[in-house]
Amino acid sequence: MPPSSRPSDVRERILATAASLFYEQGARAVGIDLVIERAKVAKASLYRHFATKDDLVAAFLELEDADFWRTWDAVAAEHAGDPAAELEAHARWIAERLARPGYRGCPQLNVAAEFADPNHPARRVAVDHKRRMRARLRSSAELLEVADPDQLAGQLTVLFNGAFVSSGVIDAGEAEALLVMAVRALAAGSARRGA
Amino acid sequence: MPPSSRPSDVRERILATAASLFYEQGARAVGIDLVIERAKVAKASLYRHFATKDDLVAAFLELEDADFWRTWDAVAAEHAGDPAAELEAHARWIAERLARPGYRGCPQLNVAAEFADPNHPARRVAVDHKRRMRARLRSSAELLEVADPDQLAGQLTVLFNGAFVSSGVIDAGEAEALLVMAVRALAAGSARRGA
DNA sequence: GATAATACAGACAGGTCTGTCTTTCTGCAA
DNA sequence: TTGCAGAAAGACAGACCTGTCTGTATTATC
Numbered sequence: 001m002p003p004s005s006r007p008s009d010v011r012e013r014i015l016a017t018a019a020s021l022f023y024e025q026g027a028r029a030v031g032i033d034l035v036i037e038r039a040k041v042a043k044a045s046l047y048r049h050f051a052t053k054d055d056l057v058a059a060f061l062e063l064e065d066a067d068f069w070r071t072w073d074a075v076a077a078e079h080a081g082d083p084a085a086e087l088e089a090h091a092r093w094i095a096e097r098l099a100r101p102g103y104r105g106c107p108q109l110n111v112a113a114e115f116a117d118p119n120h121p122a123r124r125v126a127v128d129h130k131r132r133m134r135a136r137l138r139s140s141a142e143l144l145e146v147a148d149p150d151q152l153a154g155q156l157t158v159l160f161n162g163a164f165v166s167s168g169v170i171d172a173g174e175a176e177a178l179l180v181m182a183v184r185a186l187a188a189g190s191a192r193r194g195a
Numbered sequence: 196m197p198p199s200s201r202p203s204d205v206r207e208r209i210l211a212t213a214a215s216l217f218y219e220q221g222a223r224a225v226g227i228d229l230v231i232e233r234a235k236v237a238k239a240s241l242y243r244h245f246a247t248k249d250d251l252v253a254a255f256l257e258l259e260d261a262d263f264w265r266t267w268d269a270v271a272a273e274h275a276g277d278p279a280a281e282l283e284a285h286a287r288w289i290a291e292r293l294a295r296p297g298y299r300g301c302p303q304l305n306v307a308a309e310f311a312d313p314n315h316p317a318r319r320v321a322v323d324h325k326r327r328m329r330a331r332l333r334s335s336a337e338l339l340e341v342a343d344p345d346q347l348a349g350q351l352t353v354l355f356n357g358a359f360v361s362s363g364v365i366d367a368g369e370a371e372a373l374l375v376m377a378v379r380a381l382a383a384g385s386a387r388r389g390a
Numbered sequence: 391g392a393t394a395a396t397a398c399a400g401a402c403a404g405g406t407c408t409g410t411c412t413t414t415c416t417g418c419a420a
Numbered sequence: 421t422t423g424c425a426g427a428a429a430g431a432c433a434g435a436c437c438t439g440t441c442t443g444t445a446t447t448a449t450c
Contacts, residue, residue, distance in 0.1 A: 025377050026223075029310075042397060044397080082379060114223065130364045155376070158358050162352075165354050166325070170353065182353070232427085239428080247408080248409090
């Protein structure tokens with residue numbers, strides 16, 4: 001009964017297993033054999049669903065990307081029409097994420113650090129992810145009617161990326177205030193348009 | 196004559212070669228065989244100077260750490276007594292570094308992303324490096340006499356770390372203005388002590 | 391019931407990795 | 421001149437890696 005294997009139940013199991021292993025230990029440190037053992041899957045099944053390990057790593061980042069935007073969109077929806085509040089809310093959920101046990105940085109940035117080749121399929125996912133983040137932040141900055149929304153978006157991108165990689169040097173207790181205040185300061189530092 | 200091999204000329208050659216290979220391609224992606232071939236060194240010589248590859252990676256980060264502080268100290272010395280100017284100067288040299296050809300992020304953060312084990316020798320170097328950066332920034336923040344120098348130091352640490360990892364999404368031409376303005380905004384956002 | 395698709399289990403090939411060891415050579419110091 | 425420390429060159433062991441292949445079992449559909 002348990003091995004009923006609905007259409008591509010297997011694929012999901014492989015991907016979910018690989019995702020947690022890749023995130024916890026690093027994609028390069030985790031071998032295919034470990035993935036199939038933990039996912040209780042045959043090696044041939046893995047290679048039926050993913051052409052190469054590199055493709056599996058890319059699929060992992062796509063999964064993380066989708067999760068990320070699900071959270072982002074939910075937070076944005078709560079503050080529709082109030083871009084300042086939305087930005088602070090993003091700072092808050094990011095701060096909360098840093099405090100999670102086992103947090104080990106942004107998966108996109110981690111994988112990008114592991115695979116230097118700009119043509120690696122996973123690296124392209126990571127680049128697209130970061131570009132989209134800046135674009136989303138630019139939309140919020142435009143609603144704030146600051147003089148240079150693109151610059152503010154860039155600053156917020158840098159701040160958020162910095163938060164993701166700085167969990168080791170920022171305490172869980174201070175992250176929220178630190179980031180919220182930083183978002184406020186950066187927004188305030190961008191002069192209003194026409195002012 | 197060339198193979199004169201002054202005391203530990205060999206060690207320096209190994210370390211310099213490993214450093215550039217590790218930085219360009221990632222420490223996990225580069226094998227010992229490639230290092231010894233490029234350094235024109237025997238494998239036994241490498242293992243005479245470095246007990247394991249992990250130690251070589253740690254030595255690479257120590258080298259980068261030393262380089263980093265050499266630059267930092269030089270910039271700080273140029274602005275002794277003027278912490279606001281010093282912070283902006285740091286933003287400037289970091290922005291300039293991002294624009295270098297082949298720039299691939301902060302080596303400390305890259306290696307930390309590659310080696311998840313908190314007991315890895317290189318990881319400890321990276322953690323110490325980041326702690327020291329925050330401590331140095333705290334000293335500057337204290338001179339600014341802001342209400343919460345530790346928070347401002349944390350914000351600047353996040354900002355600078357974010358700059359290191361965001362080179363892919365920040366143009367070379369905009370980095371300087373973006374970072375300098377961000378430093379100014381964060382400093383201005385930290386209310387003066389007693390104000 | 392027969393057929394096709396998919397899963398599992400695991401052997402296997404071919405390559406790469408770290409780290410050890412042997413052998414030969416070179417330069418320096420007593 | 422005689423030792424000797426360090427270096428070069430490279431064989432080697434043993435582990436591990438990705439990806440392929442064979443064979444068997446299970447499931448779903450006709």
